[in-house]
Amino acid sequence: MKEIKKNTSEKTTFLLKAYGNLWLLYILFGVIIGVLNIWFPEILNKEYEQTAILDMAQNNPIKLIIMACIFAPIVEEMMFRTLIEPSHSDLILFICSWPVFLGAGFLPESIHWAIRLGFSGVVLFTTYTILKQLIATEKTAYLRSQLSKYVLPILITSSLLFGLVHISNYVDSFTFNAALVLLVVPQVIAGFILGWVKKKNIDLVWPMILHFMNNIVPVSIIILSSSM
Numbered sequence: 001m002k003e004i005k006k007n008t009s010e011k012t013t014f015l016l017k018a019y020g021n022l023w024l025l026y027i028l029f030g031v032i033i034g035v036l037n038i039w040f041p042e043i044l045n046k047e048y049e050q051t052a053i054l055d056m057a058q059n060n061p062i063k064l065i066i067m068a069c070i071f072a073p074i075v076e077e078m079m080f081r082t083l084i085e086p087s088h089s090d091l092i093l094f095i096c097s098w099p100v101f102l103g104a105g106f107l108p109e110s111i112h113w114a115i116r117l118g119f120s121g122v123v124l125f126t127t128y129t130i131l132k133q134l135i136a137t138e139k140t141a142y143l144r145s146q147l148s149k150y151v152l153p154i155l156i157t158s159s160l161l162f163g164l165v166h167i168s169n170y171v172d173s174f175t176f177n178a179a180l181v182l183l184v185v186p187q188v189i190a191g192f193i194l195g196w197v198k199k200k201n202i203d204l205v206w207p208m209i210l211h212f213m214n215n216i217v218p219v220s221i222i223i224l225s226s227s228m
Helices: 008-039 051-059 061-080 088-104 113-134 137-169 178-183 185-201 205-227
Strands: none
Touching: 008 185, 008 205, 051 061, 051 205, 061 088, 061 113, 061 137, 061 185, 061 205, 088 113, 088 137, 137 185, 178 185, 185 205
C-alpha cells in the first residue's frame, strides 16, 4: 500500500521527533559504554582523539563549521542516503558524489582549503547537470524500482559504511579494532536515523537538515571548549 504524502508541517514534526530520538539513542549508548568500561576496561584501553577536528576548532573554526555543518551534511547525504527509495535525481547525485569525494583526496594540500572545496562543488554541480541531461528518467526506472524493494538492507548497509568512513576522524590510516568500532557506533546510529528520515520524508533535503542539526551541537561545544 502506497504511503500518503506528508505536507511540510508533518515532515518537520517527523524531523524533530527523529532528532529527539537520535539524542536519546546517544544517551543510551553513552550509558552502555560507561558500563562496558567498568566491566571490560581492556576493550577501551586505547585512547583516540579527533586530532584534525580539534586542531581546526582551535586554529580555524570557520573551516570546521563549513566542513562539518555545511559540506558534510550535503555531500555525505548524497553519498549514503540517495539509494534509499531513490528518485531519478537521487541516483544522479549518488553517481556524482562518490568520485568528487574520492577525487578531493588527490588535490594538493598546498591549495587553500576553500579553493579545494569550491572546486569540488563546481565539479559536482557540473557533473550532475551534464548527467541529468544525458540520462533520461525512464532509463533509471527499473533500477529505482529494484532498489526500492530492498530499503532495509540498503539502510543498514549504508549506515554501517557511514560509520566506518568516520574511523578516519580518529586515525590517519585505516585501522580496525574494538575501540574504534565502539567510537563510530554513534555515526552508525545517526546513519540509520538519517536514512529513516529520507525514507519517510522522501526528499533528500530533510536528512541534510537533520545532519546539520546533529553536527552543529558537538561542533559548537568543541569550538567553545577550545577557545577557553
